[in-house]
């Protein structure tokens with residue numbers, strides 16, 4: 001179980017963009033964070049990953065307190081972040097990108113890559129090709145595949161379907177659901193709120209650095225207030 005309590009942090013002088021966020025994600029569960037632009041969703045994810053230092057609060061995975069660890073230390077414990085942008089090395093091949101993902105345990109790179117290729121055959125077919133030649137959806141798939149090379153227990157995904165058309169976005173969501181169904185805990189930030197909630201277990205609305213609402217994803221999807229504010233009021 002990922003347990004985040006009282007998370008506070010931000011950037012330089014603006015050190016309270018996130019003003020006290022708490023959440024839990026169990027193995028096999030998808031928790032999606034939605035909310036208006038600038039609410040601090042991506043910042044919260046970066047604080048959980050260790051990319052940004054917390055001013056206050058704690059991040060625990062099971063019995064381990066990860067709060068004082070850097071991103072690499074947290075990844076060693078099983079908490080792996082997939083950024084929204086610059087998440088693959090375009091000039092390198094897919095195989096080389098996966099190798100980099102295995103930096104924590106290079107000796108297991110071959111074995112992990114075999115699993116990843118079995119899961120994502122499109123990457124296997126293109127393994128010798130440059131990542132820069134991939135479509136948007138394929139690139140996001142590769143970004144998740146790189147993270148999987150570290151054998152994560154928790155994946156932190158920052159807008160995995162950003163800038164994707166509905167069909168590749170649906171494929172990415174399906175792949176994410178598959179990872180959760182195998183026991184990985186997923187904490188995801190998404191702008192594509194309606195589709196994200198449809199495949200999530202729980203959701204959390206962040207407004208101005210705080211948790212404004214949280215609950216079961218399907219109930220939130222039906223909530224008139226959430227629909228009006230975040231889902232375009234659509235039925």
Ligand SMILES: Nc1ncnc2c1ncn2[C@@H]1O[C@H](COP(=O)(O)OP(=O)(O)OP(=O)(O)O)[C@@H](O)[C@H]1O
Nearest residue numbers: 011014017035036037038039040041042043044191
């Ligand atoms: N690198 C940075 N340096 C300083 N301020 C930043 C930085 N990145 C984001 N911010 C500020 O932090 C606040 C929250 O941004 P954040 O990206 O976390 O919001 P968000 O909820 O993820 O919104 P969006 O969906 O627009 O990305 C905003 O006011 C933003 O301007």
